[in-house]
Amino acid sequence: MNKHSFKIEKPCKEIATQLQDKIDNLTKPKGSLGRLEEMAVQIGTIQQTLTPTITNPQNIIYGGDHGIAAEGISFSPPEITPQMVFNFIEGGAGINFFARQHGIGMKVVDSGINYDFEPMSELIDLKVRKGTRNYLHEAAMTEEEFNLCLERGASVIEMCHREGTNLVSFGEMGIGNTSSSSMWMACLTGIELEKCVGAGSGFDSEGVKRKYRILKAALDNYKGDGSDLDYIRYFGGYEMVMAVGGMLKAAELKMVILIDGFIMTNCILAASRICPEVLEYAIFTHQGDEAGHKMLLDFLGAKPLINFGLRLGEGSGALCAYPLIESAVRMINEMSSWQKASVTKYF
Helix, strand or coil: CCCCCCCCCCCCCHHHHHHHHHHHCECCCCCCCHHHHHHHHHHHHHHCCCCCCCCCCEEEEEEECCHHHHHCCCCCCCCHHHHHHHHHHHCCCHHHHHHHHHCCEEEEEEEECCCCCCCCCCEEECCCCCCCCCCCCCCCCCHHHHHHHHHHHHHHHHHHHHCCCCEEEEEEECCCHHHHHHHHHHHHHCCCHHHHCCCCCCCCHHHHHHHHHHHHHHHHCCCCCCCHHHHHHHHCCHHHHHHHHHHHHHHHCCCEEEECCHHHHHHHHHHHHHCHHHHHHEEECECCCCCCHHHHHHHHCCCCCECCCCCCCCCHHHHHHHHHHHHHHHHHHHCCEHHHHCCCCCC
C-alpha cells in the first residue's frame, strides 16, 4: 500500500536548551508555570525560534458516514451527519462558539457523507464516496480510496498553510466513528477490543454490550493482511483517514497540531504508524469520557491539558484548551527577564 511521500523531519532539539534557559530567566520561580513552560519549549522547538507565534489558527472538521452504522452501533441516527454539517455552516454547533470565542477559523469538509449537498462556499467538497462500506462484511474502503483520502486530507492543510496558518486542530463528524476508532485502537495497540468500546453519543450499558458484540464479529470476520495500514483502511472512515492525511501534512509543514478527543487521538495514532515523527508536532488537549481514551493516551505517553468530561468531538476539546496554548506563547514572549525588569531573583 502506498504510504505517500510525507517527508516529516523530527524537529532539531538543540534549540530546546535555549528555550528552557530563556524561560528559566523570566521573572518567576523556576518551573512555576508548569505545563505552560513545557508547551512553550515544544512550540518553540517546532518553529525553531526563541519567539514562537500562533498565526491564523484553524479547526478543520472532516465529515463522513460509516457503513457499519447500518448495524445500529450508534445511539444517533445516520441522518445526523448532514444535519450537523448544516449546523456547523450556520454557526450553531458547540464548536462554533469556541471558534468565535477564540478567533479561530473553521473549515468544514465533506469527506464521504451520504448526502447530496448543493454547492456551498462554506463546504469543501472532497467526497470520496457516499459513506464507507460495512466492515462487518467487507473492507470499509479500497486501497485507492484510502490513498485518495490521505491526499485530499492533506490538500486542506496545504490550503491552510497558504493562508498563513501555523497551528491547526482537527475535528470530525460521522455517525459510527467511535466504533471505527475502537477498532483502530484495538488493532493498532493490542488492547482488548472490549476495553476500547464505549458509549459513543449516548448508549447505555446494554447498548455498549451490543455494540461490542457487533464489532467483535467484524474483527473476527476481518480478511486483510494484518498490517497496520490494512487495519486503518479496513476499519476506517473517510473523514478519519482524511484527518490522518491532514495531520501528516501539518507535521511536514511544521505546524503545531492540536489533538482533540478519542477519535482524533486514534487518528494521530494511525498517522504515527505511517510517520512516527508526527507525534513531535502534537499537543494532546484533553481526556474525554469515552471508554478507552485514557488507556489510549497512556499508550501514546500523552499528557492531556484538561479533563472536562467532554465527548462532543468536532474539535471542541482542542478549542476549549486553546487559551492554554496561547498563554504558553504569551509567557515566553511577554514576560520580562530578571535582568530587563531589574528584579532581584527571590528564590
